[in-house]
Amino acid sequence: MFGYAGKMLEVDLSTQKIKTRKLEPDLARDYIGGIGFNARILYDEIPAGADPLGPDNVLVFSVGCLVGTPFPTASRMEVSAKSPLSDGFGSSNSGAFLGLRLKCAGYDGLIIKGQAQKPVYLLIEEDTTEIKEASFIWGKDAWESIDLLKARHYGAEIMLIGQAGENLVRFASIENGYYDGFGRTGMGAVMGSKKLKAVVVRGSKPIVPADPQGVLELSAKGQKLIKSASSYQAFCAYGTMNATIPYGGFNALSVHNYSRGTLPDWKQKAGRQIVDIYGSRHIACQSCIIACGHLAEINEGKYAGTLVKDMEITPTVSYSSNVGLSTEASIKSSELCQRYGIDMSSSGSVIAFAMELYQKGIINKDDVGYELAFGDDDAAFALLRDISLRQGIGDILAEGVKRAAEHWPGADDYAIHVKGVEVPMIDPRGRWSTWTLGMLTNIRGGDHLRCRNPVENLRYNENLHYYQKERFGFKKPMYDRLDMPENLKSAAIDLESDTVDIAIMSKWAEDLINLYNSVGICIRPPVMETIGPTILAELYTCMTGIPMSPDELMMGSERAWNLMKLFNIRHGEVASDSKFPRRFYRELQSGNIVDEDKVQAVLEQYWQARGWDSGTGHPLPETEKRLGI
Amino acid sequence: MRIIIIGNGAAGNQAAQTIQNYDPEAEITILGAESIPFYSACALPDYLVGWIKRDQLFLRSSLDRHRVEICLGQAVEDIKPDRQAVSAGGKLLFYDRLIIASGSRPILPNIPGTELPGNFVIKSVYDIDRILSYNPRRIAVIGSGNIGIEVAEALASRGCQVSIIEMMSRIMPRLFDEQPAMLIRNILEENGVEIHTGEKAREVIGKNRAEGLITDCRRISCDAVIWAAGVRQNTELARAAGIEIGGLGGIKVDLQMKTSHPAIYACGDCVETSDLLTGKPALCLLWSCAKAQAEVAARNCLGEEIIYPGALKLIAEEAYGKPCMAAGLLEEELDRTGLKIIEKETENTYHRILIKNERIMGIQAVGSMEAMGPLLYFMKKMIAPSEIKRIINSPALLKNMPWMLAIDKYWQ
Amino acid sequence: MKQKRLYHNASLCDGCGLCQLVCALEHCGQWNHYQSRIKIVNDMEREAFYAVCCTQCEEAPCILTCLMNTIYKQPGSDITVRDLYHCIGCRACELACPFDAAVFDVIQEKVVNCDLCGGRPLCVEYCPNHALTYDYPGDQADKKRNQAALQRFGTSLLEVFKFSGKEG
Incomplete structure (x- = not known):
């Protein structure tokens, strides 16, 4: 083959x-x-x-x-x-x-x-x-x-x-x-x-493409396309750190377990300049022309000698803003997370959760063994160690916020999760977009990486409560470049009012990202912006010799998404699981809360767009039949 | 300038090639005793197995036929240094410079039965042709140097039953130390080659042809005996001409490959040079040494002053797909005091580096030759291991010498 | 005549390995990291990536070592080329190469080296950061390289290694 x-x-x-x-x-x-x-x-x-x-x-x-x-x-x-x-x-x-x-x-x-x-x-x-x-x-x-x-x-x-x-x-x-x-x-x-x-x-067996020359040509074409993306230069230089500042500006940052929307010193803590200060060189993954990873080095101070691949948005937001640590401590936290083998987003959320419980008096020093406060790096790292080794209170927290909250009455209000998975980074109260709806529709729970608008608009944050739409924010050439079937494109994006239909775009974005995860390419914005099913289908054909059209490719991806949904349903997921943590609906944040009913309405629209039952969110029999599951 | 080269082997051809490159005016004559064009002796075992065709043995030559005269089947009868001439085929050929590259021949020991049909040596294409047409089934190979091992493997791959007889207590005694030799022995034995060490061949028995071999401890029935127990330098011509012969039996040459006679140079298997690492006289019967010596000899003929740094013993071969290599000295050849041995062993590979007085003195590897090239050069250039370590640990220096990183793993 | 050479600037390299992929695809029609004529040594500990590739030595040890005389300098240039028909795959040149840059091609069972893609190296074309360049010897990088070797080993090493830009 x-x-x-x-x-x-x-x-x-x-x-x-x-x-x-x-x-x-x-x-x-x-x-x-x-x-x-x-x-x-x-x-x-x-x-x-x-x-x-x-x-x-x-x-x-x-x-x-x-x-x-x-x-x-x-x-x-x-x-x-x-x-x-x-x-x-x-x-x-x-x-x-x-x-x-x-x-x-x-x-x-x-x-x-x-x-x-x-x-x-x-x-x-x-x-x-x-x-x-x-x-x-x-x-x-x-x-x-x-x-x-x-x-x-x-x-x-x-x-x-x-x-x-x-x-x-x-x-x-x-x-x-x-x-x-x-x-x-x-x-x-x-x-x-x-x-x-x-x-x-270890291995050195060959991978034989059906048409090596075609693969080479299409790869060159893909390289050209990605290099032409508007975010390419910025991404090459600063990687995902580019996105940290806009979210602070939108008041949509997860600060101190989502109790605030931004930090006053956020620009100093997470801007591009910290890449210049701490980043020593770029590191690429196999075949990557972007090389968004940086090797971060701390030469002096408490954490001198730390050397880790960092300068990514995930550890920065999880630890610098959610737990409130200093930049250097957040770089150190990457190393610790790597060493313990623990998820940076979730562990940051869990530590922030524990710190807020401590602040609110739900747990105290006797429970923990030491004092907990936002911004205290020693306490945060001690807690990280306790969780990883399941010592003391860490044994309870190691169950994740959803399960841990059951231990203490009243703790549930501070457990920020969707379907048990801690929500990272971005607060839907500050910014409502395809991305934030994606946390609800995501097959793996409260996560930000499986549904993003292919052309992510990080410039405007004006349509705060316009649940069904978000601002597109780009000019017509960008619209023309998008590799999307024409009818879907015109349904999803309305250039006149400069808006994107969130429900339709969510489906497309999820399928596209799922396709990326199937073929094995990365979802960095320069790629999302320029690479669509057309070139991937050609490449797939050159690589495997199996004829494949862009539509079939997208359908393959949709098939997998539906199958995963069916898996979740079989294992007990119900429609009411798709909801944000209570805090997002009740507690005012940057002047907003998320309107539960309106979110439900968009969710139902999304289910409809997917061909799922608008009441239960289960795939309809005709959808299963169309996809041949 | 008229230059005569005796010998149509690697050294002879390389010398001719070098002269042609450096002095387009020189007239060159190559006198070869064999009536067969230039071929690679190193590929003979490959030809014996059938991995390569006979025509692939003969090598590409870029000698200019108008300037280089190659006389094949023309054995030299006599060298007359005082008249600056050699006699061949009854004619006298005059020279300005003479390069002797007469090579070596395998030793057939003086024991009963070696004259019987079925006794073979491995030296030329004809020897292989003879073995192939004789088509033996059970073979005793005497000697376990690299030739012995390669031939044994080649014959075993042809489906023959092979026994190796080695006089010393381990195979490849001059190349490998005890432990790597054992590993190679295991590889061979796993593949069905019988090995007897510590035994000496006493007699080849048989009526009209070889039927068996008697050693110190056993009788081996076989229909062919292959003698790979060493070679002797072809120095008769030189000796007769009054050229000085060294203590090890090769033509004695200085660092410029010049013999005791000023207009006569020698290179290749027939000479005795000094060892690169110890500086003591040594014989080096390797293709690459021959070529390096030939280049030095040829350029010195033309009036340059090039120094041959000395021969380095270096053997690389594959035992059933497993690369094995040895370079430099053995542990037993070195004084124990101050000797440091780095050993790296994994399931499939074994590496051994001998270090003494801050110099790499020997390298032996079984299973993988990765990164051996750089190591060899550090050995040749006598660069201290501490210096290597310093380079490896400095990213700034490494940037200019990235290949050094490959040997990193041997220094931890 | 001096030919253009391949140069690698370690400070620009991200270690993405694209050069290896395109090299293997171009020369063998398949991807296998042992087939690539250029090797990127990925060294996380020293935060760097180094490229190992044939340096087209002037007096190449591989030429001297070849048992079959199959390696020679392309007439009229100083590119090391191979006559693969006669190569018996003994790997002696691989052993001799002080740069670890001779590559055993497992499909042909022969040793190969970088042939500069006939003057249009694909790896240079695909390198996203211009860490690989194809240029005449004697430029800045080359001089630096020589200097470093000189400082470390003294002149003697230069004689053996014959760094390409000695005259330049």
Whole structure:
């Protein structure tokens, strides 16, 4: 099979059996790759009501089908399992070099089942896969473990869990090398429950495209397109840090557990200049021409000697604004999160949650063991350690805000989550957009990365309460450039009133991002702005030799999205789960609250646009039939 | 200038090539004893297995046929240094400079039975042709140098049953230390090659042809015996002409590859040079050494003053797909005091670096040759390990020498 | 005649590996990181990425080591080229290369080196940050490189390594 490695590796840790599964051409064509494969496998193989941390859960890693091409940013792989945080479809995406290496080892995906008796790690080499004993790294943090594993397996790419994953912290992440990770929805806890400490991958098998010349040409074209994006230059220089200032300006920042909308010194704490101060150099993932990652270095002060890939919006907002730490402490927090193997967004939210409880007197010093206050880095890091090691109060907080709030009466009001997953970064009260609706419709719960307007407007924030629309904010050439079917484009964007229909755009954006996650490219704004299904379909055909039209490609992505929704429904999701935390509806923030009824109305519109039942949000039979599920 | 080169091997051809490049006016004559064009002796085992075709053995030559006369099948009978002439085929050929690259020949020991059909050596294309047409099934290979090992593997790959007889206590005794030799032995034995060490061949038995071999401890029935137990320098011509012969049996040359006679140079297998690391006299019977020596000899012929830094023992070969390499000295050849050994072992690879007096003295690797190139050069240039470490640890310096990073793993 | 060479500026490189991908695709029609003629050494500890590629040495050790005389300088230029028909894949040149820049092509089972794509290197075309450049020797980077080697090893190393821009 061209383009794909052609098989998936299935490891049953309970029985220690390893087998390979041939990649069925139908699966490849219908679900494309990456998250698509994960959706199908999880839907087929996890029984309803399975314990996310039990042996029935299945952990699937799939590589995007375009990984291995020089197409810009084609490096991503997706991990999915039933989430211990949301009890629904858990999924997380990461780049760097692991995906390509797994594909070069000869596998499109890795399926992990069962539970090992003793700590183990998996060594995947070209033709052999071994389950190896891992007691020498069990209990060690991620960076130490990588060092030890690298000494044994030179030149290998490694993904692993830190102590948080071992201790089944529900928002533990899987670390991808030193600096990257599969952060959200607690995939690390699933890996920890299987007692799988690490996966070490080495391989040098070829990936053969059907038409190498075509792939090269289209990659050059893709490079040109992305370079022409309006946000390209800014992104190359400052990465995701660009977005920090506008959100502060919109009063839409998550400050101190969403009790405020912005910080007075936010511009000094998070602006572009901190990239210039702390960032030492750019680091790219495989094939990326943007290289938004920076290596951050602290040379003096309390945290002197810290060296970590940072200068990203996620740790900055989670720790600088949500927990209120100083910039240097937030850089340090990235290192700690990487070492413990814990999700930066969720851990920041949990710490902020605990700090607010402390402030409100719901928990006190006897519960915690030390004083907690926003902005106190020592306390925050102590709490981070306690959570990762499940010591003291950390044992309760390690369950995530939703479950932890049940421990203390009245704590529920301060638990900021959607479907159990902590909401990161942006406050819908300050800015209502496709993005914020996406936190409700997101398959993996309260998360910001699966639904974003392809042309994100970070300039205007005028239509605060106009729930069904948001301002488009761009001129006609931008509209013309958008790679979207004409009828959908005209339905979603109204140039005359300069607005975007949020419901229709949400569906398109989700499908587009899902497509990106299936083919394995990145959702950085310069890519979202310029790369659409047309060029991806051509590339898919060149890569695999399978004829594919842009419409079919989008349908494949929609198919996977519906399947994930069905997975969630089977595992107990109901329509009323799609709601914001109470705080957003009740507590005034920058003069606003979110209107519950109006949100419900947009949500129903969105369900309609998706072909789902407008009352329950379940996919309608005709939709399932159209998609051939 | 008229230059005569005796020998049509690697050294001879390289010398001719160099002269042609540096002095387009020179008249060159190559006198080869074999009546066969220039071929690569190193590829003979590959030809024996059948990995390459016979015509691939013969090498591309960019010698200008108008200026270089190649006389094949023309054995030199005599060198007359006082008249600056050689006699070949009854004629006298005069020279201004003479380069002797007469090579070496394999040793057939003086034991009973070696004259029987079925005794072979590995030296030329004809030897391989003879083995192929003889088509033996059970073979005893005497000697486990690199030739012995390669031939044994080649024959085993052809489906023959092969036994290796080695006099010393381990295989490849001059190339590898105990532990890596053991690893290579394991690889060979796993693939069905029988190995007997610490035994000496006593007699080849058989009536009209070789039927078996008797060693110190056993009798091996076989239908062919291949002698790969060393070579002897072809120095008879030089000796007869009164040229000085060194203590190890090769033609004695100085650092400019000049013999005791001022107009006569020598290079290749037949000479005795000094070892790069120890400076002591040494024989070096390797293709790359021959070519390097030939280049030095040729340029010195033309009046330049180039110094040959010395020969470095360097062997690289594949044992059933596993690359093995050894360079420099062995542990037993070095004084124990102050000797530091770096060993890196993983499941599939083994590396050993010998360091003494802040110099790399020996490298041995089994399984992977990754990053050995840079290491070799540090060995050749006698650069201290501490200096290497300093470069590796300094990003600013590394920027200009990125390849050094590859050897990082050996220094931790 | 002096030819253009490939230069890598480590301070501009992000380590995206695009050059390796396009190189392997162009030369073998498939992606396999061992097939790429240029190698990016990814070194997170030292926060840098280095490129290893054939430097087109003037007196190349690979030429001297080749058992089959298959490596030679392209007539009229100083590009190291190979006659792959006669190559027996013994990997001696890989061992000899002090830059670790000879690549064993696992499809052909032969050793190859950077051929500069016949004068239009694809890796340079695709490099997003212009970290790779294709230029005449003797420019600034080359001089710096020489100087660094000179300082560290003294002149003797230069003789062996024959840095490309010695005269330039």
